[in-house]
Amino acid sequence: MPSTGQREYGVLPALDGALRGVVLVGAGEERYLDELARLAQTLGLEVLGEMEQARRDNAGYIGSGKRKELRELVREVGAGMVITDDELTASQARTLENDCDAPVVDRTELIIRIFHEHARDAPSKLQVELAELSYLLPRVRGMWRHLERLGGGAAGSAGSSGSSASGGRATRGPGEQQLEYDRRQIRARMERLKRRLAEEERSRAVRRSRLNSTETPRIALVGYTNAGKTTILNALSGAGRSTKDRLFETLETTTRLVEPTSGSYTTNGGDAGPREGAHRPAFTVTDTVGFIRKLPTQLVESFSSTLEAASDADILLLCADASSPRLDEEVNTVRETLASSSLSLNHIIQVMNKKDLLSEGDLTRIKARFPEAVFTDMHEGYEELLGKIYEAISSMRKRMEVLIPHEEYAEVARLYGAASIHSREERESGVLLDVSVPASMAGRYSRYLA
Secondary structure: OOOOOOOOOOOOOOOOHHHOEEEEEEEOOOOOHHHHHHHHHHOOOEEEEEEEEOOOEOOOEOOHHHHHHHHHHHHHHOOOEEEEOOOOOHHHHHHHHHHHOOOEEOHHHHHHHHHHHHOOOHHHHHHHHHHHHHHHHHHHHHHHHHHHHHHOOOHHHHOOOOOOOOOOOOOOOOHHHHHHHHHHHHHHHHHHHHHHHHHHHHHHHHHHHHHHOOOOOEEEEEEEOOOOHHHHHHHHHOOOOOOOOOOOOOOOOEEEEEOOOOOOOOOOOOOOOOOOOOEOOOEEEEEOOOEOOOOOHHHHHHHHHHHHHHHHOOEEEEEEEOOOOOHHHHHHHHHHHHHHOOOOOOOEEEEEEOHHHOOHHHHHHHHHHOOOOEEOOOOOOHHHHHHHHHHHHHHOEEEEEEEEOHHHHHHHHHHHHHOEEEEEEEEOOEEEEEEEEEHHHHHHHHHHEO
16 A cells, blocks of 8 residues: 655655545446446555445535435445545535545546556656646646645645646745646646657657568557456566556556567467468567556546557457456457557457456356457467467468578578568578568569579
8 A cells, every 4th residue: 555645756645544445436327336446456445335326416426415325334434535436527526525524536536546656667657647737737726635635644745746746835825826826837847748758759659660660570469457468478478577466557568579489388389370390480569558448538648659559560469358247348448449549450369368267157158259269367378379370470471482592591581580481491592482471571572483
């Protein structure tokens, strides 16, 4: 559980340890308290109670009668905080907080806090701080009292770090004057962050251009948060990244080169792809940020690198947690997000992860619903997955038989780096190769056709 006080960067203070017990509240037709509970648990919070209402109230999120019931529930279970399943307006939050006599955190603030805890690289931290400020700006009037309740008096520390939006509290004057000063400081900080992020984007574009200039096949792992994408990356590449069972454990895209024997599972043999003994090409695999329902608009930019990786990929591995009670919804959320971004869904391999958490009956039922999927867990299913990957790579390639003269042996080496080699024969005039090459390379080798 985060301790009270200043954090390394950002605006919102760490949650006070006394607020560890929470009550969850959902209103409206789309309520996902099970997912909200997992989000809360990711921050080390303990869910002590839940309350739902079918219709959302404009004034206080839930009706006045429900707010009274909530106040009693908070007292009864000894909760230190209320978390709502939707983003609240400033007035809704104030009304709900006053009526239930407890600090209120909405879904957006909760997710921003999770992103803050898990951000590791500089671009992720910049994006999270910008999200914090975007969230804070329209709520600045009532935010200082809110932060004091959440952080055990840490509101001042939230505004006194090097990346502060407020510039400290010493300049406090008449209320409206101070309010405008705070807003100006927040906007100024946001502009500085946007400029730094623009610089990061230019650097990222250069790296993408270099990666895309190679003939190495590109694979991207996409899926709902906590689907186990990083586990699959580790199994394929031996990357050894953190795979804790937490939502949004991965907040930045990471690319690894997968060579025929680089992962925990060999790529020799298998039922699909090139026959045993054939040379299989290396490929890159990129881990991305997980999707989620009701994604806060403040964090949309954090997913730009994920959508870029997906758009650049030759093949998408659409990963899902097979044990999730909302499996169909989560798969559809990812597919709809990709489709709305105008991404090609032609080369998708559906991966159902965490099969070891399923009963035999559930596994049989899900296999019937997703007959084309590959089922994996921490240790199994990767030989079949690799076979599917190489089968997809082969479908995007042209098979050729070429005779490379000995004096042009560099072309043989190039083919071994980018093509599938089905057979090789040494001849007096050169090296005879049966290969499958990327379509973009076919023209280069047409003059060597045997």
